Amino acid sequence: MKRVTLSHGSGGRLMHDLIKGLFIKELKNPFLSKLDDGACLNIGREKILFTTDSYVVNPIFFAGGDIGSLSIYGTVNDLSVCGARPLFISVGLIIEDGLEMKILERVTKSIKTATRLAKVNVVTGDMKVVEKGMCDKIFINTSGVGRRLENFNLSLDNVRTGDQIIISGSIGRHGVSILSSREGFEFDNKVKSDCAPLNGLLSRMGGLSGEIRFMRDPTRGGLATTLNEFVEGRRFGIVIDEGEIPVSGPVKSVCELLGFDPLYMANEGRVVIIVSKKASKKALSLLKNHPQGKGARIIGEIVNGYKGKVCLKTETGGLRLLKMLASEQLPRIC
Amino acid sequence: MKRVTLSHGSGGRLMHDLIKGLFIKELKNPFLSKLDDGACLNIGREKILFTTDSYVVNPIFFAGGDIGSLSIYGTVNDLSVCGARPLFISVGLIIEDGLEMKILERVTKSIKTATRLAKVNVVTGDMKVVEKGMCDKIFINTSGVGRRLENFNLSLDNVRTGDQIIISGSIGRHGVSILSSREGFEFDNKVKSDCAPLNGLLSRMGGLSGEIRFMRDPTRGGLATTLNEFVEGRRFGIVIDEGEIPVSGPVKSVCELLGFDPLYMANEGRVVIIVSKKASKKALSLLKNHPQGKGARIIGEIVNGYKGKVCLKTETGGLRLLKMLASEQLPRIC
Numbered sequence: 001m002k003r004v005t006l007s008h009g010s011g012g013r014l015m016h017d018l019i020k021g022l023f024i025k026e027l028k029n030p031f032l033s034k035l036d037d038g039a040c041l042n043i044g045r046e047k048i049l050f051t052t053d054s055y056v057v058n059p060i061f062f063a064g065g066d067i068g069s070l071s072i073y074g075t076v077n078d079l080s081v082c083g084a085r086p087l088f089i090s091v092g093l094i095i096e097d098g099l100e101m102k103i104l105e106r107v108t109k110s111i112k113t114a115t116r117l118a119k120v121n122v123v124t125g126d127m128k129v130v131e132k133g134m135c136d137k138i139f140i141n142t143s144g145v146g147r148r149l150e151n152f153n154l155s156l157d158n159v160r161t162g163d164q165i166i167i168s169g170s171i172g173r174h175g176v177s178i179l180s181s182r183e184g185f186e187f188d189n190k191v192k193s194d195c196a197p198l199n200g201l202l203s204r205m206g207g208l209s210g211e212i213r214f215m216r217d218p219t220r221g222g223l224a225t226t227l228n229e230f231v232e233g234r235r236f237g238i239v240i241d242e243g244e245i246p247v248s249g250p251v252k253s254v255c256e257l258l259g260f261d262p263l264y265m266a267n268e269g270r271v272v273i274i275v276s277k278k279a280s281k282k283a284l285s286l287l288k289n290h291p292q293g294k295g296a297r298i299i300g301e302i303v304n305g306y307k308g309k310v311c312l313k314t315e316t317g318g319l320r321l322l323k324m325l326a327s328e329q330l331p332r333i334c
Numbered sequence: 335m336k337r338v339t340l341s342h343g344s345g346g347r348l349m350h351d352l353i354k355g356l357f358i359k360e361l362k363n364p365f366l367s368k369l370d371d372g373a374c375l376n377i378g379r380e381k382i383l384f385t386t387d388s389y390v391v392n393p394i395f396f397a398g399g400d401i402g403s404l405s406i407y408g409t410v411n412d413l414s415v416c417g418a419r420p421l422f423i424s425v426g427l428i429i430e431d432g433l434e435m436k437i438l439e440r441v442t443k444s445i446k447t448a449t450r451l452a453k454v455n456v457v458t459g460d461m462k463v464v465e466k467g468m469c470d471k472i473f474i475n476t477s478g479v480g481r482r483l484e485n486f487n488l489s490l491d492n493v494r495t496g497d498q499i500i501i502s503g504s505i506g507r508h509g510v511s512i513l514s515s516r517e518g519f520e521f522d523n524k525v526k527s528d529c530a531p532l533n534g535l536l537s538r539m540g541g542l543s544g545e546i547r548f549m550r551d552p553t554r555g556g557l558a559t560t561l562n563e564f565v566e567g568r569r570f571g572i573v574i575d576e577g578e579i580p581v582s583g584p585v586k587s588v589c590e591l592l593g594f595d596p597l598y599m600a601n602e603g604r605v606v607i608i609v610s611k612k613a614s615k616k617a618l619s620l621l622k623n624h625p626q627g628k629g630a631r632i633i634g635e636i637v638n639g640y641k642g643k644v645c646l647k648t649e650t651g652g653l654r655l656l657k658m659l660a661s662e663q664l665p666r667i668c
Contacts (some may be wrong), residue, residue, distance in 0.1 A: 004429050046382075053427040
């Protein structure tokens with residue numbers, strides 16, 4: 001393609017191809033090539049996790065959150081699912097000339113509340129202002145540094161046939177919340193974003209660390225894209241049971257009304273866990289005992305067949321191939 | 335003020351007041367309150383330095399560099415002047431829908447060259463795409479992690495009367511390069527940005543670590559603003575000798591022509607060092623022996639009087655108070 005398009009930012013296929021074909025190719029090094037959500041680094045005697053994300057969500061305030069809390073939780077979650085304890089966050093602001101000071105204050109207060117909830121500190125920052133019309137109100141980059149938890153050894157290389165796949169709660173809430181706010185829809189049961197820090201929930205998993213193979217937060221591109229990232233280039237496949245995937249009534253309604261698929265809708269407070277069959281019941285009950293994991297479900301498993309593919313067992317008994325998000329479903333979802 | 339303005343992003347007085355009055359106040363913690371270019375963190379047994387910067391420079395390509403190299407060197411330099419060895423860099427891209435792929439490729443290749451020169455690795459990244467008109471071509475955030483060098487103990491608390499102030503080379507080149515590119519000026523002696531990594535040059539200073547009190551790269555707001563940051567709230571002042579400040583002929587000409595002051599023009603490959611009087615000659619000669627330090631000069635000293643102020647001894651023999659940049663001199667300089 002001759003130009004970068006919105007679809008390149010979707011978290012789906014085009015983005016993956018651009019990242020591999022350009023960034024990984026040019027900037028090649030052992031850390032980057034892993035294509036993980038964060039980089040695991042050895043500094044002296046310590047194992048550090050380092051991650052970054054820019055937030056351009058539109059609108060900046062939405063039901064259940066705003067760009068401030070999202071920017072903190074997103075980075076906290078990237079560190080958490082990589083098996084690290086999130087510690088330190090940087091905040092880089094790009095602000096449009098003329099932004100109301102009240103908005104900046106509200107976003108800053110939201111960052112403050114989020115850091116307290118997630119038990120992290122914003123330790124360094126930067127602010128740039130660009131001319132009116134040269135950015136959309138405010139963009140935030142957060143980077144995060146965490147300490148890798150010794151007992152976790154998370155890698156897709158450890159995945160075995162029969163391993164179970166757990167989702168920590170109902171899917172699609174963040175995407176539907178943004179969509180509703182953006183379109184000005186007012187539904188009776190307004191869907192709130194699931195935007196939340198995962199480190200509290202995942203700290204419950206410490207005792208099962210040896211049995212947990214891999215974790216990811218299904219953000220841009222949704223659950224379907226995350227599952228595809230699990231199997232890409234691997235000698236195993238995934239079969240998911242459609243009937244087991246938790247989707248709330250309101251999310252289902254909005255998606256049906258507007259022609260979106262909840263499987264591809266962004267989440268900002270959910271985690272997908274691949275866990276050994278043996279430990280899966282225990283993992284599920286640990287999750288369910290935490291307020292953020294009440295809706296957890298085992299939704300499928302790792303299979304020997306369908307190598308590199310994700311299959312959905314539909315409620316009508318059929319099998320459907322679930323691909324990675326192919327183009328932009330919703331721009332600027334985070 | 336009711337709105338954020340371009341002047342809040344200048345690196346000068348308004349930015350300082352906003353950072354203190356809003357961000358530091360709300361997000362208060364011991365790391366952030368130091369207001370350093372980077373945060374010094376203890377993780378387990380290691381001392382880590384962590385820093386972030388967003389780059390919104392306009393134009394993205396300019397004489398002597400581009401947004402790609404600038405984004406790497408800027409973060410490398412922030413780590414270096416804090417007394418750390420830069421190791422790992424994250425790159426967060428915000429791209430405007432429709433950006434030519436060739437431009438993205440050129441920027442990526444420039445990032446690659448810069449990381450090789452600065453001996454750092456890009457280890458993690460993120461890419462967002464926003465609709466046409468919602469950002470200006472491309473913005474880049476880089477965050478950096480470095481290992482603190484044991485022997486350095488850089489703090490303004492260590493500064494003593496009589497300490498000498500060194501600048502590593504002629505000032506104002508980055509600012510004038512951007513200004514010239516932006517206005518489409520074609521001068522005979524085109525000024526190239528000084529955009530360069532400082533870690534090579536500063537590694538020469540290792541032997542003098544005990545004598546070096548503090549270092550800063552005078553970027554946004556220029557040399558005058560950096561010197562004011564040194565004295566703010568301190569029980570010492572600075573006297574600078576105008577005749578000793580290295581400014582190249584072409585930089586002087588452009589500034590005179592357009593009514594800018596080189597003392598407030600941004601630099602992207604210079605360092606200001608406060609060093610003990612005893613070690614100042616040695617430090618100067620070490621700098622001068624490196625290609626990036628050839629133009630180094632002792633430009634002034636720490637004085638007991640003029641507490642919290644920077645005074646310029648003019649070439650005509652007068653004394654002039656040098657204030658922090660008060661408003662926006664040039665927006666989007668980095």
